[in-house]
Amino acid sequence: MIQVKQLAHVCIFAHDLEATRSFYGDVLRMDTRFNFLRDGKIFGFYLDCGGRSHVEVFEKSEASYSERNQINHFCLEVEDIDAAIAHIRSKGVEVTPKKLACDDTYQAWITDPNGVKIELFEYTEKSAQFTGGDRVADW
Numbered sequence: 001m002i003q004v005k006q007l008a009h010v011c012i013f014a015h016d017l018e019a020t021r022s023f024y025g026d027v028l029r030m031d032t033r034f035n036f037l038r039d040g041k042i043f044g045f046y047l048d049c050g051g052r053s054h055v056e057v058f059e060k061s062e063a064s065y066s067e068r069n070q071i072n073h074f075c076l077e078v079e080d081i082d083a084a085i086a087h088i089r090s091k092g093v094e095v096t097p098k099k100l101a102c103d104d105t106y107q108a109w110i111t112d113p114n115g116v117k118i119e120l121f122e123y124t125e126k127s128a129q130f131t132g133g134d135r136v137a138d139w
Helices: 017-027 081-090
Strands: 004-014 032-038 041-048 054-059 073-078 106-111 117-122
Touching: 004 017, 004 117, 017 041, 017 054, 073 081, 081 106, 081 117
Parallel strands: 004 054, 073 117
Antiparallel strands: 004 073, 032 041, 041 054, 106 117
């Protein structure tokens, strides 16, 4: 059986990472929890929304606002990712295998009937969302 604990994060794209970081930090008082690195450069980061909730931001210069396709994906924290995957598969829904991501969380992915991507998260004791520290992206 699946048990959703809470919304873990929402992912947005940014034309300018530092302007976005400044807006969320200065205007909304959301601190950067950690950065995503690729080839030694920051290309994304996590913002702390309090508790266990975050906004995930990635640079994508070609992103544009539209009445459609505004959210890249949303993420649900689950109690037990293996049980969640088994439950989802039992319902005939495709789900990716569990993977330990570069931020030390377990993740799997599904898609809703409208094509919305949903990430399933199970935090670990080493998850960057709690320990901080930059992480080198492996994808």
